[in-house]
């Protein structure tokens with residue numbers, strides 16, 4: 001599974017893996033792919049430093065990257081406390097009432113909610129970059145828009161390629177104008193923030209729109225046959241996020257959540273604003289249904305919604321309140337039916353890819369091994 005881009009980056013397979021877990025990122029790179037660590041949850045620079053040190057020690061000298069979240073529309077010059085103050089009391093009450101209905105216990109006195117949304121704020125993302133640029137990262141990816149020009153320049157000065165996620169050809173062209181190097185075309189099926197266009201339609205549209213920039217296809221990919229399909233559509237590689245959540249190296253901290261993911265079918269996700277205020281695909285739960293219920297107060301815009309629900313999400317996760325327990329995940333969750341190592345996922349991808357190539361060769365009337 002080699003392309004011009006994978007050769008440029010010195011990796012064996014053109015398979016890029018987004019993950020919030022350092023152990024998964026390192027395992028992806030060790031398996032011959034390109035691991036990308038999601039930085040959004042690191043609000044303390046020292047925590048990111050500790051995990052990048054860990055990756056350095058365990059990645060075996062293979063290349064890896066970092067993903068930050070710098071929303072195109074920023075809450076500039078506003079502190080977290082000021083953003084908190086913008087949250088209407090009615091919404092806070094709705095959270096309290098919903099948690100009370102399900103009997104979700106409080107966190108212990110002084111226990112910080114484990115998951116903060118402040119990584120969505122540009123000033124926090126910039127502290128992550130200050131840390132990351134001291135490490136030999138080869139790729140910097142940004143969700144939710146093109147990174148600012150000074151960040152692109154800083155990355156290029158350090159020979160770091162810049163990637164950005166796009167849900168439409170229009171977004172992809174904006175990235176190209178902003179000087180980024182790689183577009184991740186992320187379809188509607190994907191876990192996390194998604195647009196409304198399915199990968200089958202989006203990938204070739206983006207490939208044509210930004211030619212000759214390399215495009216990675218993302219959304220709904222979990223088999224080697226799907227990798228072959230994406231490369232056939234013109235992508236220079238694939239970008240996978242959901243599939244790693246049920247790998248043995250992932251650290252979800254919740255056996256109940258892992259069980260829910262393994263049991264979920266491809267129809268058990270929903271694109272909802274409940275988590276961050278922007279549409280993000282996630283497991284459908286009674287929590288997402290409460291937010292999407294027209295009788296409720298509705299969600300707030302980013303970053304207010306994320307701040308509003310951060311503590312509630314931590315409580316639901318800590319106490320594993322099964323009916324409310326969820327995570328961003330894509331429709332490929334239907335294929336995630338057993339816990340496997342990252343290496344086993346790669347073995348499966350390469351096997352499926354070879355089968356797909358053989359099949360196409362047979363259909364095209366060519367014989368011999370692929």
Ligand SMILES: Cc1cc2nc3c(=O)[nH]c(=O)nc-3n(C[C@H](O)[C@H](O)[C@H](O)COP(=O)(O)O)c2cc1C
Pocket residue numbers: 018038039040067068069141142143144165186189190191192193218219220221239240241242243327328329330331332
């Ligand atoms: C749990 C989870 C968290 C995610 N968080 C981010 C993020 O912080 N930044 C980002 O660029 N993409 C994020 N994504 C999206 C992935 O980068 C990727 O585009 C997507 O997972 C690909 O589709 P798939 O889920 O079908 O593999 C997330 C995806 C998942 C499943």
